[in-house]
Amino acid sequence: MQERNKNGDKTLEEGKPSQTAFMVAVHRAHHYLTAPEPKILRDSLALPLSGAGSEAAIQAYMDAIEARFTELSDAETSQIFVRRIVDSVCMRSRVVEECLAASLSRGMQQVVVLGAGLDSTAYRCTDLIKGLDVFEVDHPATQAWKRQRLADANIEIPENVRFVSYDFENQTLAEALRAGGVEADKMTFFTWLGVHMYLTDAAVKSTFAVMGDYPKGSEMVMDFISPDYVDTGGLVENSVDYLAKVVTEMGEPIKSRYFEAELEDMLLASGFGRVEFLSARALIDRYLDGKNAAFDMPDEATSILTARV
Numbered sequence: 001m002q003e004r005n006k007n008g009d010k011t012l013e014e015g016k017p018s019q020t021a022f023m024v025a026v027h028r029a030h031h032y033l034t035a036p037e038p039k040i041l042r043d044s045l046a047l048p049l050s051g052a053g054s055e056a057a058i059q060a061y062m063d064a065i066e067a068r069f070t071e072l073s074d075a076e077t078s079q080i081f082v083r084r085i086v087d088s089v090c091m092r093s094r095v096v097e098e099c100l101a102a103s104l105s106r107g108m109q110q111v112v113v114l115g116a117g118l119d120s121t122a123y124r125c126t127d128l129i130k131g132l133d134v135f136e137v138d139h140p141a142t143q144a145w146k147r148q149r150l151a152d153a154n155i156e157i158p159e160n161v162r163f164v165s166y167d168f169e170n171q172t173l174a175e176a177l178r179a180g181g182v183e184a185d186k187m188t189f190f191t192w193l194g195v196h197m198y199l200t201d202a203a204v205k206s207t208f209a210v211m212g213d214y215p216k217g218s219e220m221v222m223d224f225i226s227p228d229y230v231d232t233g234g235l236v237e238n239s240v241d242y243l244a245k246v247v248t249e250m251g252e253p254i255k256s257r258y259f260e261a262e263l264e265d266m267l268l269a270s271g272f273g274r275v276e277f278l279s280a281r282a283l284i285d286r287y288l289d290g291k292n293a294a295f296d297m298p299d300e301a302t303s304i305l306t307a308r309v
C-alpha cells in the first residue's frame with residue numbers, strides 16, 4: 001500500500017483516482033461485513049463499489065493498514081486506532097442519512113455530495129433521495145473511476161443523480177455547480193465527508209463561502225481533522241500524524257487541520273448561522289448502545305459537525 005507512490009504511480013493531482021476514497025470504501029465494506037450488531041452503517045454497496053473483489057481482499061487491505069499503523073506505533077495502539085477510524089467513517093455517513101432525512105420536512109430541495117468518492121448514499125438510500133436532485137461532485141479522475149465501478153458492479157444510477165466534475169484547488173465551485181445544474185436559489189443539503197483535510201486552507205474557505213451563500217435552511221455535514229485530533233481521547237498519541245503519514249504515502253497529503261473554534265468562526269463568517277459539533281460519546285450512545293470500548297473517550301471529543309445557513 002505505502003509503496004504506491006515510490007513506484008512512480010500518479011497522484012490525485014496528476015489524474016489518478018483517489019486512494020483514500022478507496023480506503024474509506026473498504027472501511028465501510030469491512031464494517032458491513034464484520035462488525036457486530038448494532039452496526040453503525042449498512043453500506044451493502046461498499047464492497048462491489050470498491051472493486052476489491054472479495055471479502056478476503058477487504059480483510060487483506062485492512063490487515064495491511066493495521067500493519068502499517070503497527071510499524072508507526074505498536075499493535076495495540078494500531079488496533080484501537082484502525083477501529084476508531086473505521087467507526088468514524090461509518091458514523092459520518094450515518095449522520096448524513098439522519099440529517100438528510102430530518103431535513104426533508106424542512107423542505108430540502110437538492111443534495112450536493114462534495115468529494116463524493118465511492119459514497120453510496122444515492123444508490124442505497126433511494127427512498128430518502130426520491131424527489132430530490134442529487135449532484136455528486138468530485139475530482140475528474142476519481143469520478144470517472146467511480147462511474148466505471150458503478151457500471152462494473154451493475155449498480156443502477158437513479159435518474160435524479162447527476163455528476164459534476166470539479167477540482168477544489170483549481171476551479172471555481174459556484175461556476176462548476178451552476179454548470180452542472182445545481183440551482184443556487186434552492187435549499188440545499190451539502191455533504192463534505194473526508195475531504196477538507198486534503199485541501200489547502202484557501203480551498204476550504206472558498207468552499208465554505210459558496211455553501212454559505214445558499215438559501216436559508218440549507219445545511220452541511222462534514223467531518224474534520226483537528227491539530228490535536230481530540231477524538232482519540234488522548235489514548236493514541238500522535239494519531240493524526242500517523243494518519244497523515246499513511247495518506248501521504250497514498251499520494252494524498254493532509255493540508256489543513258482546524259480546531260473547533262476556528263471552524264466555527266470560519267463557518268459563521270461564510271454565511272452559516274448555526275454550527276453544531278456532534279459529540280463522539282453521544283454518537284456512540286446513539287449508534288452503538290454506548291458499547292464500543294475502542295471509542296472510550298472524553299465527552300468533548302468530536303470530529304463531525306453540522307452547519308445551517
Ligand SMILES: C[S@@+](CC[C@H](N)C(=O)[O-])C[C@H]1O[C@@H](n2cnc3c(N)ncnc32)[C@H](O)[C@@H]1O
Pocket residue numbers: 012018020021024025114115116117118119138139140142166167168169192193194195198199
Ligand atoms: C477520503 S475520500 C472521501 C470520499 C467520500 N466523501 C467518502 O466519504 O467516502 C476524499 C475525496 O476527496 C476528493 N478530493 C480530494 N482532493 C480533491 C480536489 N482537489 N478536487 C476534487 N476532489 C478532491 C477525492 O477525489 C475523494 O473523492
